[in-house]
Ligand SMILES: Nc1ncnc2c1ncn2[C@@H]1O[C@H](COP(=O)(O)OP(=O)(O)OP(=O)(O)O)[C@@H](O)[C@H]1O
């Protein structure tokens with residue numbers, strides 16, 4: 001019933017479970033809702049917009065997905081002032097100039113435009129590379145799109161909606177194989193509705209305790225079961241109410257993993273308030289947050305769940 005191209009795009013993963021497994025094999029532990037969003041993005045060939053706090057695994061998902069699909073990962077890091085020529089293409093002016101000089105010297109300049117706008121003078125940037133990637137196609141990560149400005153968002157619309165771009169000198173470039181496209185945003189600003197409408201959307205939340213523990217275990221096997229569980233519990237409590245409001249920025253999964261690594265490096269067997277305070281700079285990157293994680297708070301958070 002479904003058309004062949006839809007099946008082909010999702011071919012390696014016939015089900016959401018298979019996708020979860022495929023990502024896990026590449027070191028990424030996704031929960032069911034995220035896996036469903038990714039699965040649908042593959043099946044429907046739609047870009048996926050991932051929003052979430054820093055360090056919750058947005059960028060890593062694109063990397064793991066590319067590995068799981070065995071596709072090349074192309075990455076466009078966005079920033080304020082990002083221009084089309086860095087995202088799509090630019091002409092190699094120096095080479096064009098040399099070409100023209102040589103052609104003039106030979107006295108054989110006929111059609112200047114055609115001479116200098118040959119594909120070999122085109123410098124392909126990630127978007128164009130993604131559109132022209134040979135089968136099985138590429139994964140394009142448009143990372144931190146909220147950092148780019150609105151004109152850039154507007155420029156993305158044609159790509160996101162139709163997997164094509166218009167290059168004045170060459171015409172329209174259309175993808176032979178639609179690139180699997182992941183956009184990420186930290187929500188430093190709201191994206192335009194037109195961008196959102198062209199994408200499937202998933203808010204990537206902090207992980208549940210069990211998933212966070214599994215990630216720490218997988219990423220830092222040296223940490224051992226007991227210490228990893230303490231790390232997961234502690235970070236979960238840090239993020240919980242009412243403490244979450246007291247911090248400017250709660251730790252993400254990245255910080256949990258890094259913290260476990262640091263504790264192993266310090267030969268820590270079990271968490272105590274002292275080591276928590278001494279290593280607070282790994283969980284928090286704001287001076288006030290580091291200061292807020294004092295011995296008293298650490299003691300409270302390390303206490304058994306019933307507060308006894
Ligand atoms: N689901 C996951 N499975 C395994 N590891 C994960 C997962 N989520 C996050 N991580 C770990 O957390 C680290 C940081 O994740 P990542 O860089 O993708 O975060 P991010 O959401 O892109 O953050 P930022 O918004 O700051 O760019 C990864 O390198 C990885 O070690």
Ligand SMILES: [Mg+2]
Pocket residue numbers: 058059060143184
């Ligand atoms: Mg990221």
